[in-house]
Amino acid sequence: MRKTLIVAALVFCERTDLLSQASFSDISSQAGVNQTGMNYGIAIGDYNNDGLEDIFATRMVNGGTLFKNNGNENGGIPSFQNVTQAAGINPAPTAQFAIWGDVDNDGWLDLFLGARDEENSLYRNNQDGTFTDVTTSAGVATGGRVKSALFADVDMDGWLDIYVARLGWENILYRNNQDGTFTDITIQAGVTDASISMGAIFFDYDNDGDPDLYLTHDANVPNILYRNNGNPNGTGVTFTNVSNPTGANIAAMGMGVDVADINNDGWLDIYITNLGANTLLLNNGNPGGFGHYFWSIAELAGVADPGMGWGCSFFDYDNDGWQDLYVANDSYFSPFPNLLYRNNANPSPSGVTFSVASQGTVLHSMEGGYGFGCFDMDNDGLLDIYLANYGGDVGNQLFKNTMNNTNNWLKIKAVGVQSNKSGIGARAVLKIGSRSLMDEVNGGNSWASQSSLVLHFGLGTVNSVDLLTIRWPSGIIDSFENVAANQLLEVIEGESKVSDNDPTPGPQIDSLPEQFVEGPFGYSLSGSSDSNSLDGVISIIPNPFNKELAVVFNEQALQANVLETRLLDGAGRELVQQKIKGKPTVVTINTQDVTAGLYYLQIITEQGTITLKAMKL
Numbered sequence: 001m002r003k004t005l006i007v008a009a010l011v012f013c014e015r016t017d018l019l020s021q022a023s024f025s026d027i028s029s030q031a032g033v034n035q036t037g038m039n040y041g042i043a044i045g046d047y048n049n050d051g052l053e054d055i056f057a058t059r060m061v062n063g064g065t066l067f068k069n070n071g072n073e074n075g076g077i078p079s080f081q082n083v084t085q086a087a088g089i090n091p092a093p094t095a096q097f098a099i100w101g102d103v104d105n106d107g108w109l110d111l112f113l114g115a116r117d118e119e120n121s122l123y124r125n126n127q128d129g130t131f132t133d134v135t136t137s138a139g140v141a142t143g144g145r146v147k148s149a150l151f152a153d154v155d156m157d158g159w160l161d162i163y164v165a166r167l168g169w170e171n172i173l174y175r176n177n178q179d180g181t182f183t184d185i186t187i188q189a190g191v192t193d194a195s196i197s198m199g200a201i202f203f204d205y206d207n208d209g210d211p212d213l214y215l216t217h218d219a220n221v222p223n224i225l226y227r228n229n230g231n232p233n234g235t236g237v238t239f240t241n242v243s244n245p246t247g248a249n250i251a252a253m254g255m256g257v258d259v260a261d262i263n264n265d266g267w268l269d270i271y272i273t274n275l276g277a278n279t280l281l282l283n284n285g286n287p288g289g290f291g292h293y294f295w296s297i298a299e300l301a302g303v304a305d306p307g308m309g310w311g312c313s314f315f316d317y318d319n320d321g322w323q324d325l326y327v328a329n330d331s332y333f334s335p336f337p338n339l340l341y342r343n344n345a346n347p348s349p350s351g352v353t354f355s356v357a358s359q360g361t362v363l364h365s366m367e368g369g370y371g372f373g374c375f376d377m378d379n380d381g382l383l384d385i386y387l388a389n390y391g392g393d394v395g396n397q398l399f400k401n402t403m404n405n406t407n408n409w410l411k412i413k414a415v416g417v418q419s420n421k422s423g424i425g426a427r428a429v430l431k432i433g434s435r436s437l438m439d440e441v442n443g444g445n446s447w448a449s450q451s452s453l454v455l456h457f458g459l460g461t462v463n464s465v466d467l468l469t470i471r472w473p474s475g476i477i478d479s480f481e482n483v484a485a486n487q488l489l490e491v492i493e494g495e496s497k498v499s500d501n502d503p504t505p506g507p508q509i510d511s512l513p514e515q516f517v518e519g520p521f522g523y524s525l526s527g528s529s530d531s532n533s534l535d536g537v538i539s540i541i542p543n544p545f546n547k548e549l550a551v552v553f554n555e556q557a558l559q560a561n562v563l564e565t566r567l568l569d570g571a572g573r574e575l576v577q578q579k580i581k582g583k584p585t586v587v588t589i590n591t592q593d594v595t596a597g598l599y600y601l602q603i604i605t606e607q608g609t610i611t612l613k614a615m616k617l
């Protein structure tokens with residue numbers, strides 16, 4: 001484990017709220033990155049391995065620019081240099097989508113460009129500051145109407161695959177053949193969506209160790225969540241559309257998407273931008289192992305934002321240990337500014353809220369905001385933002401984070417050995433006392449963009465991490481104890497003792513009989529289906545509820561005596577308990593004193609515990 005950039009740390013204490021307002025400076029002109037034109041997306045990556053993160057900025061008509069980070073050469077302000085031509089990159093005019101990833105596992109980031117009107121391009125890194133166009137030999141040229149491009153190791157073989165989402169044309173999944181070529185496996189894998197695809201992201205929504213895929217759609221076409229089934233039979237990876245049973249099938253005018261664990265419960269949540277109110281899907285995990293569901297909580301959380309949303313990214317701008325959110329709006333189309341939402345650090349799912357922290361700052365931009373990337377451009381431990389603006393005279397904006405608090409941080413660069421060299425798909429979990437922080441390395445997010453491949457964790461005033469674990473796509477888990485704050489760790493896969501204990505939650509099924517089957521709201525004792533119930537066995541009426549809820553039982557389907565019911569809040573605290581003996585028809589629960597938010601209803605039977613989700617408005 002390589003350690004760099006170690007500075008003084010502070011003693012442990014709880015989070016403080018002395019500096020809630022954001023502090024950023026627009027240094028676009030001084031840094032040399034205020035590219036004008038119809039700018040589109042941003043991809044962040046250290047292509048020359050000098051420890052400084054570089055930028056590829058895409059735009060319509062002129063294809064885009066590779067900006068090399070030269071460090072603080074301009075009075076403490078980072079300087080960037082246009083090296084596109086010198087690097088041998090000749091992007092297609094409408095190459096609007098760029099992603100960095102090491103496709104040949106040689107330790108150097110390669111560049112993939114997705115185009116709207118032309119063929120795609122794949123540039124192999126020559127390890128000397130230049131690139132070679134290998135598109136034809138690699139077999140990844142098929143493009144047209146590309147709206148998202150992503151890297152992920154979908155079959156967990158240690159090599160990065162490529163996913164291309166297209167507007168109204170069939171999307172494409174290219175499998176890496178490990179010899180410099182790729183094969184189109186879209187149909188076999190079951191990811192043949194040909195709807196109005198827009199944003200896309202790979203992430204492990206169910207904590208089973210493999211990358212799942214989420215697609216946003218325009219024109220009120222429902223979004224799709226594809227669950228990765230792995231390759232259990234050795235015949236190739238497949239995906240299953242689980243949008244409906246998980247509640248991820250939001251229908252709006254979806255654009256950008258990003259994920260983060262906003263409440264530090266060990267499960268990744270989803271944010272989606274739209275034309276109109278944005279969407280925040282809270283991942284309820286899999287309590288008791290009886291089902292998986294997302295709740296739409298944007299209004300409750302205060303992040304609905306009615307503008308013309310494009311890019312969005314979670315990042316901890318103030319290093320307090322809670323994921324904040326920046327949203328880019330096209331203010332020329334709809335007169336709403338970009339917004340930075342500060343996470344209010346509510347401890348439970350039922351209380352997740354955010355507050356606007358960008359009012360009166362340069363982040364409250366009224367330009368044509370599209371994609372952006374978050375990264376620590378000057379290695380000062382604070383995350384900065386580079387924003388693509390579509391049209392206007394201002395051009396792209398580089399926002400330097402100038403927060404002046406005493407919060408600590410930890411950065412992790414994951415280097416795969418059995419897994420892909422870029423570490424894409426690796427998950428880091430930080431244990432700090434009774435708290436846990438978690439994040440994954442992903443190969444594309446926001447809108448037409450990609451943030452840093454280096455994981456960045458704010459630690460508040462904690463000066464060390466009790467336990468750091470990294471779960472690699474290969475299944476290897478590395479663990480390190482007593483990790484000091486304020487440093488960049490380069491973690492090489494397998495360099496610690498290998499642990500068999502996955503640090504993230506997984507299904508914990510409580511003595512379920514064989515006749516339990518999975519349904520849209522969890523598990524039941526019946527194979528029948530009812531959209532307002534647990535497969536016709538148990539219904540919560542109404543759901544969402546207000547002053548009371550009724551638990552309605554189907555005595556014919558329920559094959560075990562009910563012993564009691566419990567209503568739990570998002571932190572697992574028991575609020576209401578009722579003892580029962582037998583097979584009741586209806587149980588009424590008084591919820592007048594329960595505040596708005598997410599709750600879990602447990603029904604304890606002689607054969608196991610059934611857990612349902614319920615929301616109070």
